[in-house]
Each structure stands twice: as structure tokens, then as C-alpha cells.
Amino acid sequence: MKITDAYVIVTCPARNFVTLKIRTDEGVYGIGDATLNGRELAVASYLTDHVIPCLIGRDPHDIEDIWQYLYKGAYWRRGPVTMSAIAAVDTALWDIKAKVAGLPLYQLLGGKSRNGVMVYAHANGQTVDDAMDQVQHYVDQGYKAIRVQAGVPGLKGVYGVAKGINYEPATRGLPAESAWSTEAYLDFAPSLFAAARDRFGWDLHLLHDVHHRLTPIEAARLGKALEPYRLFWMEDPTPAENQESFRLIRQHTTTPLAVGEVFNTIWDCKDLIQNQLIDYIRTTVVHAGGITHLRRIANLAELYQIRTGSHGATDLSPVCMGAALHFDLWVPNFGIQERMVHEAVTESVFPHAYSFDQGYMHPGEAPGHGVDIDEAEAAKYPYQPAYLPVARLTDGTLWNW
Numbered sequence: 342m343k344i345t346d347a348y349v350i351v352t353c354p355a356r357n358f359v360t361l362k363i364r365t366d367e368g369v370y371g372i373g374d375a376t377l378n379g380r381e382l383a384v385a386s387y388l389t390d391h392v393i394p395c396l397i398g399r400d401p402h403d404i405e406d407i408w409q410y411l412y413k414g415a416y417w418r419r420g421p422v423t424m425s426a427i428a429a430v431d432t433a434l435w436d437i438k439a440k441v442a443g444l445p446l447y448q449l450l451g452g453k454s455r456n457g458v459m460v461y462a463h464a465n466g467q468t469v470d471d472a473m474d475q476v477q478h479y480v481d482q483g484y485k486a487i488r489v490q491a492g493v494p495g496l497k498g499v500y501g502v503a504k505g506i507n508y509e510p511a512t513r514g515l516p517a518e519s520a521w522s523t524e525a526y527l528d529f530a531p532s533l534f535a536a537a538r539d540r541f542g543w544d545l546h547l548l549h550d551v552h553h554r555l556t557p558i559e560a561a562r563l564g565k566a567l568e569p570y571r572l573f574w575m576e577d578p579t580p581a582e583n584q585e586s587f588r589l590i591r592q593h594t595t596t597p598l599a600v601g602e603v604f605n606t607i608w609d610c611k612d613l614i615q616n617q618l619i620d621y622i623r624t625t626v627v628h629a630g631g632i633t634h635l636r637r638i639a640n641l642a643e644l645y646q647i648r649t650g651s652h653g654a655t656d657l658s659p660v661c662m663g664a665a666l667h668f669d670l671w672v673p674n675f676g677i678q679e680r681m682v683h684e685a686v687t688e689s690v691f692p693h694a695y696s697f698d699q700g701y702m703h704p705g706e707a708p709g710h711g712v713d714i715d716e717a718e719a720a721k722y723p724y725q726p727a728y729l730p731v732a733r734l735t736d737g738t739l740w741n742w
């Protein structure tokens with residue numbers, strides 16, 4: 342079997358997505374997600390100009406060799422652009438292999454380890470009451486786990502808080518700016534979870550995303566303050582470039598920690614995992630080198646009883662979601678999967694076999710990863726330049742968004 346051609350499809354049904362399609366001489370094709378929010382065309386060019394010419398004529402079954410070839414062969418290793426491009430190739434090749442086998446992808450990984458994949462929804466609101474009403478909305482749909490974010494009194498445009506129902510941080514035009522005050526946030530955040538426990542009791546998993554905003558000692562203070570509300574996790578409490586800093590947070594709190602959506606390789610996670618400084622690793626298929634590399638990260642994490650909690654925001658396409666669900670159904674040390682529901686127009690471009698029922702998702706039994714792209718539909722929505730926002734402290738200092 343040989344790869345005959347491959348091409349990149351950039352489309353904007355509600356938001357931008359980059360998809361790689363690989364075709365073979367036997368008529369079987371595979372697709373992979375290559376979306377990097379706000380930097381989409383860099384990955385599209387990396388694939389079109391540098392990777393695709395190296396794929397033509399290769400046997401698509403040689404997934405491992407092609408992965409090593411693209412990783413080691415580039416000389417310039419790692420980083421989100423490189424690893425998203427490699428991920429797209431890897432996902433498309435697993436799709437092809439599973440289609441040829443006539444099996445859903447999870448069967449090739451080792452079969453199912455559970456009946457369904459527990460997912461968490463995003464509830465948010467400008468006020469605590471609004472956020473609680475959204476939690477209720479997801480509880481009514483059967484969700485067992487919900488991430489809760491709310492507007493901080495005195496601050497406009499807080500991370501995770503939507504103008505409508507769905508939170509979409511990327512905006513057209515140049516990056517939007519939002520103001521941040523750690524003091525206001527730290528004084529406010531515990532009251533959100535006090536309200537949630539008060540109204541919904543203890544049968545619901547509650548999660549919270551700090552989105553890299555705090556220093557280590559501030560994160561330690563928040564973790565301690567949240568302990569009475571027994572969170573499932575506190576996510577990205579501080580930027581993780583300096584992995585040592587998590588030692589300080591750990592010394593002060595038993596609130597579980599989740600990190601990794603911006604990581605691209607096992608090397609980014611290694612110290613956090615080996616020193617048991619986190620509880621959940623949030624790398625996912627598209628930004629961490631595909632199924633092949635994500636499996637290595639999960640296997641390392643398993644040695645330390647660290648579980649997976651893959652990123653699943655709307656800027657990860659349905660192709661990534663489909664592949665992630667196969668991974669989740671198999672991976673022995675599964676924890677949870679994030680789910681932000683895509684807009685209907687996005688779903689119309691990406692028909693998929695996965696489904697949701699009572700808080701759990703299933704990848705479906707279609708051969709491959711079960712997600713396709715309708716190219717005629719995709720062509721109706723041309724690329725729209727959009728950026729993620731930046732954050733500034735109230736005195737104007739640029740901060741971590």
C-alpha cells in the first residue's frame with residue numbers, strides 16, 4: 342500500500358480548523374486534525390511545504406517509522422507547530438490502518454478498558470447565580486462532571502466566561518485585551534465553589550481552570566482555599582515552563598492538579614510526572630504528536646498513578662475529539678475527557694460516529710476514528726484570521742492570558 346497524495350483543508354465553520362487528508366493507492370484515506378488556535382496557517386504551511394512531499398510513496402502502515410522520520414528527520418524538534426503537524430499525519434495514518442482492518446481505532450490500541458468515556462462540560466456565567474443555572478443545565482443533560490468559571494466582580498472579560506452560552510476566546514481582528522487582578526480573583530473564587538456545593542451537593546465532580554494566571558505561592562493559597570469543596574482538579578494554576586514551581590504548590594495543598602494542554606511532547610511532561618507534581622496530564626492528540634506519542638506520555642504517567650484528562654476545547658476539531666475518544670476508551674489510566682460542544686455548522690462539516698449519553702461519550706464502531714470531512718461543505722467557510730486574547734494587569738502590565 343502506498344500514499345499517493347495528501348493535502349490540507351483550512352475551513353472556518355464558526356471557527357478555523359486545519360485538516361490533513363492522506364490518500365492511498367487502494368482508495369482508502371485518512372484524516373487528521375492540525376488546528377493550532379490563532380496560528381493555523383503556520384501548521385498548514387509546515388504540512389504542505391515541508392511534510393507532504395516526504396510522505397508520497399511511503400507505506401501508510403509504517404506509522405512508527407513515519408513518526409520517527411518526521412520528528413528526528415526535521416532536526417528542529419518539538420514545539421506546537423511541528424508537533425501539531427506530526428499529530429495530523431499520525432492521526433490520519435491510524436485512521437487508514439483501522440479502516441483497512443475494518444475495525445474502530447480503539448480495537449487496534451488494545452480494545453476497550455471501559456464502557457464509556459466520562460466527559461466534563463463547561464458551565465460559566467457573569468455572576469455566581471448565572472454560573473449555577475448553567476451547571477443545572479448540564480446536570481439536566483446527565484453530566485457527572487462540570488467545570489465552573491464565573492465573572493470576577495470588578496473585572497471585565499474574565500477567562501472562560503461567555504457573552505452567549507459557548508465561550509470562544511478567539512476573535513477576528515487583532516488580539517483583544519482583557520484586564521486581570523489576581524487579588525480580586527483570589528478573594529472571589531472560593532465563593533463560587535461554596536455556592537456550587539450548596540446547591541448541587543457532593544455527587545457532582547467540580548473542576549476549575551485557573552488558566553496560568555497565578556504565581557506558585559498564590560496557586561498554593563487557592564488550592565488550600567478550595568480544599569473544603571473537594572474539586573476534581575484545579576487546572577493550570579501557574580505557567581508550567583518551570584516545572585519545579587509545582588513542588589511549592591504541592592507542599593501546601595491536596596487539591597488535585599491538572600496540567601498539559603499547551604505541552605507538545607513527553608519531554609514537557611517528564612519532570613512533572615516523574616516527581617509526582619500533578620494528578621492529571623492534559624495533553625491531547627492534536628498538540629502532542631498524535632496517538633503514537635500520546636500513548637507514550639500516558640504510559641509514563643501510569644507508572645506514577647497519574648491519569649489522563651485530555652484537552653477538548655472547541656478549537657480542537659471533531660477529528661481530534663473522535664481520535665481522543667478512541668484513545669480514552671482504551672487508555673488504562675484514563676481520568677476524564679474535556680468536552681465543549683461544537684456549533685451545529687462545525688458538525689455539518691465534520692460528520693462523526695461519536696455520541697454522548699448521560700455524561701459519557703463513545704467513539705462509535707465505525708472503522709477508523711469515525712470522523713470525516715465534507716469537503717464541499719468545508720469550502721463554503723473560508724479561513725478567517727482570528728487571534729486569542731492577551732491579558733494585562735490593571736496597571737497595564739502584560740500578563741499570562
Ligand SMILES: O=C(O)[C@@H](O)[C@@H](O)[C@H](O)[C@H](O)CO
Binds near residue numbers: 510552602653654656
Ligand atoms: O481548558 C481549556 O479548554 C482551555 O484552557 C482552552 O479553552 C484554551 O483556552 C483554548 O484551547 C486556547 O486555544
